[in-house]
Amino acid sequence: MKAAVLYNYDEDLVIEEVPIGEPGDREVLVRIIATGVCHSDLSAAKGKSRPPLPIILGHEAAGIVERTGSAVSKVRKGDHVILSWAPNCGECFYCHKRLPTMCDTYGAAAGGGTLWNGARRLGSAAKPINHFTCLSSFAELAVVPESSCSKIEKDIPFEVAALVGCAVTTGFGAVVNDARVEPGEVVGVIGVGGVGINAIHAASIAGAEAIVAIDINPEKEGVARSFGATHFLNSATQDVAAELKALSRGRGADSVIDCTGRPDAIALAYDSARPGGSVISVGIAAKGEMVCLPASTLPNTQKRVIGSNYGGGVPERDFERILALYCAGRLDLDRQVGKRVPLDEINDAFRWLEQGVLARTIVCFDH
Ligand SMILES: [Zn+2]
Numbered sequence: 001m002k003a004a005v006l007y008n009y010d011e012d013l014v015i016e017e018v019p020i021g022e023p024g025d026r027e028v029l030v031r032i033i034a035t036g037v038c039h040s041d042l043s044a045a046k047g048k049s050r051p052p053l054p055i056i057l058g059h060e061a062a063g064i065v066e067r068t069g070s071a072v073s074k075v076r077k078g079d080h081v082i083l084s085w086a087p088n089c090g091e092c093f094y095c096h097k098r099l100p101t102m103c104d105t106y107g108a109a110a111g112g113g114t115l116w117n118g119a120r121r122l123g124s125a126a127k128p129i130n131h132f133t134c135l136s137s138f139a140e141l142a143v144v145p146e147s148s149c150s151k152i153e154k155d156i157p158f159e160v161a162a163l164v165g166c167a168v169t170t171g172f173g174a175v176v177n178d179a180r181v182e183p184g185e186v187v188g189v190i191g192v193g194g195v196g197i198n199a200i201h202a203a204s205i206a207g208a209e210a211i212v213a214i215d216i217n218p219e220k221e222g223v224a225r226s227f228g229a230t231h232f233l234n235s236a237t238q239d240v241a242a243e244l245k246a247l248s249r250g251r252g253a254d255s256v257i258d259c260t261g262r263p264d265a266i267a268l269a270y271d272s273a274r275p276g277g278s279v280i281s282v283g284i285a286a287k288g289e290m291v292c293l294p295a296s297t298l299p300n301t302q303k304r305v306i307g308s309n310y311g312g313g314v315p316e317r318d319f320e321r322i323l324a325l326y327c328a329g330r331l332d333l334d335r336q337v338g339k340r341v342p343l344d345e346i347n348d349a350f351r352w353l354e355q356g357v358l359a360r361t362i363v364c365f366d367h
C-alpha cells in the first residue's frame with residue numbers, strides 16, 4: 001500500500017510503498033477514505049511528543065472495512081466506519097472505571113508503537129514500521145483493533161466522519177462531558193482552531209448565553225462568530241479575565257476551555273473562571289512544561305481544574321450524539337472540511353497547519 005512514513009523528526013514524511021500484514025483475530029483491515037491532518041500529528045512529526053520511529057502518523061480517519069479477523073463481531077466487510085484513536089480493551093482497571101480513553105492495554109500499545117500485545121502489521125520483519133495510536137491512517141490501508149471501529153450510516157460523508165474521529169469529539173466533549181455547560185452560562189474558549197471551533201459550537205448548542213472566543217490572531221474572529229461566539233477577545237492586547245468578569249456581573253466565566261496547551265493560557269483560564277467554575281485543559285503542552293497557579297486561591301475559590309482527553313467521555317457514544325446532531329442540521333460539520341488533497345501533498349498540509357490555516361485539510365484517497 002502507499003503510505004506516508006516519518007523517518008526523522010522535523011523532516012518531511014516520505015511517500016512510499018509499505019507492506020501491510022493481515023489482521024489478527026480481533027483486528028480489522030480498513031480501507032482509509034479520508035483522514036484529517038491534526039495538531040497531534042504535527043506535534044509527533046516535529047518530535048514534541050516523541051513517538052517511536054519510523055512511524056506512519058494519522059489518527060483522524062474514516063473508511064470502509066475491507067477484511068476482519070476471525071473473532072471480530074462488531075463490524076463486517078463493507079461497513080463504513082469512524083476510527084477511534086483511543087480503542088479500549090473493556091477489561092482493565094480504567095475500562096472498569098468507565099474511563100475507556102485511559103485504557104491500560106491501549107496505553108501500552110500506543111506508547112510502544114504497536115497494536116494490542118505488541119503486534120505490528122506495518123513494514124516488513126526486517127524493517128518494521130511503528131503504529132500511531134493504533135491507527136496510522138496516513139496510508140491507503142490500516143490494520144486496527146476491532147474496538148477502534150464505529151459503524152456509521154452510509155450517507156455520512158467520509159470527510160465529516162474523519163473530523164468526528166478527533167477534533168469534533170474533543171471540542172464537543174470538553175463542553176458537554178467536562179464543562180457540562182448549562183443554558184444561560186458564560187463560557188470562554190481559548191484558541192480558535194479545529195478543537196476550539198467545536199467547543200464554541202457545542203457551547204452554543206448547549207444554550208450558553210455568552211460564548212467568548214479568545215485568540216491572539218484577530219483574523220479568527222469571523223470564523224469564531226460564525227460558529228456561535230458572541231464575543232471575541234484578543235489575549236495579546238486585552239485583559240481577558242477583566243472582560244470576562246464584566247460579562248458575568250463581576251463573577252468570572254462559568255467555564256473556560258483552553259485548547260492551546262500553552263501554560264500561560266491555562267493560567268489565564270484559571271484567572272478568568274468564577275469561584276466554583278471550571279477550567280478545562282484540552283490543548284496539549286510540550287513535554288516538561290509547567291503551569292503556575294496562585295496556590296492560596298485553590299481552596300477558597302473551589303475552582304475545578306479538569307483535564308479533558310478525547311472529549312472526556314466515551315468517544316463511541318459521543319460519535320453517535322454528534323452525528324445525530326449533524327444529521328438533524330444542528331451541528332455544522334460540512335463547513336469544517338477544508339482543502340481535500342491526495343496523500344502526495346500531505347507535507348503541504350502540515351505546513352498549512354503550522355501557518356494556522358483554520359479549516360481542516362483532509363487527505364482523501366481515490367481508490
Ligand atoms: Zn487529533
Ligand SMILES: [Zn+2]
Pocket residue numbers: 088089090091092093094095102103104105106
Ligand atoms: Zn482497558
